[in-house]
Amino acid sequence: MRxxxxxxxxxxxxxxxxxxxxxxxxxxxxFATKFAGAGVPILLGGDLNIPVTEPEFFEPLxxxxxxxxxxxxxxxxxxxxxxxxxxxxxxxxxxxxxxxxLSDHPIVEATFEVAS
Amino acid sequence: MRKPLDYPAFLRLLARTWNLAHGRTQPETDESRxxxxxxxxxxxxxxxxxLQEIPVWGLGELERWSGRRCSASLQCVPTSACSVGGNPIExxxxxxxxxWPGQRNSRPGQAQLVGSRRDIAxxxxxxxxxxxxxxxxxxxCDKTLGVEQTNVPGCPSRHARDDYRHRQHAPVTx
Numbered sequence: 294m295r296x297x298x299x300x301x302x303x304x305x306x307x308x309x310x311x312x313x314x315x316x317x318x319x320x321x322x323x324f325a326t327k328f329a330g331a332g333v334p335i336l337l338g339g340d341l342n343i344p345v346t347e348p349e350f351f352e353p354l355x356x357x358x359x360x361x362x363x364x365x366x367x368x369x370x371x372x373x374x375x376x377x378x379x380x381x382x383x384x385x386x387x388x389x390x391x392x393x394x395l396s397d398h399p400i401v402e403a404t405f406e407v408a409s
Numbered sequence: 410m411r412k413p414l415d416y417p418a419f420l421r422l423l424a425r426t427w428n429l430a431h432g433r434t435q436p437e438t439d440e441s442r443x444x445x446x447x448x449x450x451x452x453x454x455x456x457x458x459x460l461q462e463i464p465v466w467g468l469g470e471l472e473r474w475s476g477r478r479c480s481a482s483l484q485c486v487p488t489s490a491c492s493v494g495g496n497p498i499e500x501x502x503x504x505x506x507x508x509w510p511g512q513r514n515s516r517p518g519q520a521q522l523v524g525s526r527r528d529i530a531x532x533x534x535x536x537x538x539x540x541x542x543x544x545x546x547x548x549x550c551d552k553t554l555g556v557e558q559t560n561v562p563g564c565p566s567r568h569a570r571d572d573y574r575h576r577q578h579a580p581v582t583x
Contacts, residue, residue, distance in 0.1 A: 303521050305428070338426045340461045374422075390445050395434055395445060396428060396434070397430050397433065397435055398429075400450060407419065407421075
């Protein structure tokens with residue numbers, strides 16, 4: 294049976310100081326890279342607490358050929374995979390339930406294609 | 410004669426990330442909507458979900474909730490968990506009587522986790538998960554996958570941790 298291995302790193306980074314979140318992101322990126330080894334696709338994401346308005350914070354990911362960030366602070370980055378759609382936040386109406394909106398964060402969604 | 414390909418050359422994955430904010434809503438209510446959130450994120454064609462701020466009390470329920478009405482049910486692997494005892498900032502704020510909204514919901518403990526479709530096998534590390542995609546057979550035959558879960562660091566609930574270890578070690582029959 295053929296298998297495709299993907300390494301997934303899920304993060305919730307500090308919100309006190311974006312510089313701290315940037316350092317945590319760098320550590321997570323380094324860990325995921327080492328854990329994955331050569332040639333293994335990586336999906337790295339979560340609540341990074343780093344807005345897209347701080348593009349220099351994402352420079353290490355861009356340099357490492359990860360896909361583009363989302364618009365808010367919740368992100369999905371792929372490496373060694375092709376971004377087909379997104380990453381984009383779903384409309385707030387998706388989270389409406391019995392008169393309230395679920396969570397104070399949007400659902401961010403992306404579709405990737407990985408060679409198998 | 411050339412043998413036809415059994416599996417596609419490319420695997421397409423729909424990934425989602427969502428901070429569940431401990432089941433809170435806007436505007437806030439007295440009840441947690443965690444169950445509705447899990448059903449929502451596991452719906453439709455979801456393959457992988459990266460979830461944050463899950464109260465520890467909800468960990469034992471996630472798979473059951475996601476499997477009740479959703480087209481995709483989750484197998485969940487906690488990636489981290491902490492409690493008051495492991496969070497010095499929260500402990501300090503509590504001892505000073507400070508109502509710190511950003512930390513308030515850490516009191517019951519929180520976890521981050523990765524959920525995936527049941528035909529994706531998870532192999533865990535402390536900080537990252539190695540996922541192996543098992544191609545779906547062309548016919549509708551059943552198959553059994555072993556799912557390995559180890560090392561849930563700092564989980565404050567022995568019951569939740571043991572429950573997860575038990576269930577994640579059990580083979581999943583599709």
